[in-house]
Amino acid sequence: MMSAKSMFKPVSIALLAAAMAACSNHAPAPKAESLNNEDWYQVRTEENLYLFDDAKVYRDFVASGKAPYLKDLQEKDKYGQSIVLALRAEDQGKDLKKIAAYQFLKQSLPPASNFYGEIRQEGVIFVSRRYGDMVDVNNLGEPIFRHTEIASGPNGERVVYLLQKEEKKPEKLIKQFQVNNGITPTKG
Numbered sequence: 019m020m021s022a023k024s025m026f027k028p029v030s031i032a033l034l035a036a037a038m039a040a041c042s043n044h045a046p047a048p049k050a051e052s053l054n055n056e057d058w059y060q061v062r063t064e065e066n067l068y069l070f071d072d073a074k075v076y077r078d079f080v081a082s083g084k085a086p087y088l089k090d091l092q093e094k095d096k097y098g099q100s101i102v103l104a105l106r107a108e109d110q111g112k113d114l115k116k117i118a119a120y121q122f123l124k125q126s127l128p129p130a131s132n133f134y135g136e137i138r139q140e141g142v143i144f145v146s147r148r149y150g151d152m153v154d155v156n157n158l159g160e161p162i163f164r165h166t167e168i169a170s171g172p173n174g175e176r177v178v179y180l181l182q183k184e185e186k187k188p189e190k191l192i193k194q195f196q197v198n199n200g201i202t203p204t205k206g
Contacts, residue, residue: 054118056130058152062139067099071118072106073198079104080138086110091120095156125153134194143177145195147188151180167192172199 059070061079068085070076079085085104091114093101103119105112114120121127129149137144137155144161146152155161163181165188170177177195179188196203 053127053130055122055127056132056134058119058122058129058133058135058149060135060137060139060152060156061104062099062137065100066102067095067097068102068104069119069123070104071122072109075104075106076136097159122149134198136195138175141175143171143175143195144180145177145191146180147191147194148180148182151182155180170201172201 054071057071057073059073059076061068061070061076068079068088070079070085075085086107087105087110089103089105089110091101091103095101101123103117105117105119109117115126118127122129133147133149135146135149135152137146137152144152144155146155151161161178161180163183163185165179165181165185167177167179169175179191179195181188193203195201
């Protein structure tokens with residue numbers, strides 16, 4: 019007759035083998051899709067509001083007026099401008115709910131902690147490190163608190179840095195804007 023002690027050994031080995039086999043059969047978890055919530059860009063013209071979630075597409079559009087793919091949303095903003103998404107070619111077939119520029123517009127995507135944004139309209143560039151400040155500019159037409167630098171944009175535009183009440187001159191944001199736009203900082 020087998021003792022309880024000698025019976026546990028084969029059972030333990032069998033359970034260990036089954037557990038190891040089960041672990042080796044697990045497929046790797048699918049890679050989580052990036053939120054793409056670090057930056058948001060807008061260009062307002064007389065007729066259109068162009069929205070971007072890709073810095074390269076935005077810079078190319080500012081330089082040439084063209085984007086790989088423009089998607090007219092068939093809706094207007096509160097100022098009567100047609101809303102148009104300017105997308106990378108590979109994003110043209112994406113569901114709107116997976117496009118960060120659209121999600122930011124609908125306020126359904128939380129921004130990253132290192133958020134950066136620009137709004138260009140009528141010779142002015144609004145620069146922000148907070149998504150909420152960009153939403154305020156869209157709603158009000160102007161920022162509540164700002165630091166303005168005349169003719170400091172890449173083509174002599176006025177640059178308005180969006181601030182909170184307690185903030186001073188945003189040196190770090192100014193430097194980031196200059197780097198992003200290929201501007202050599204002036205020594206001052």
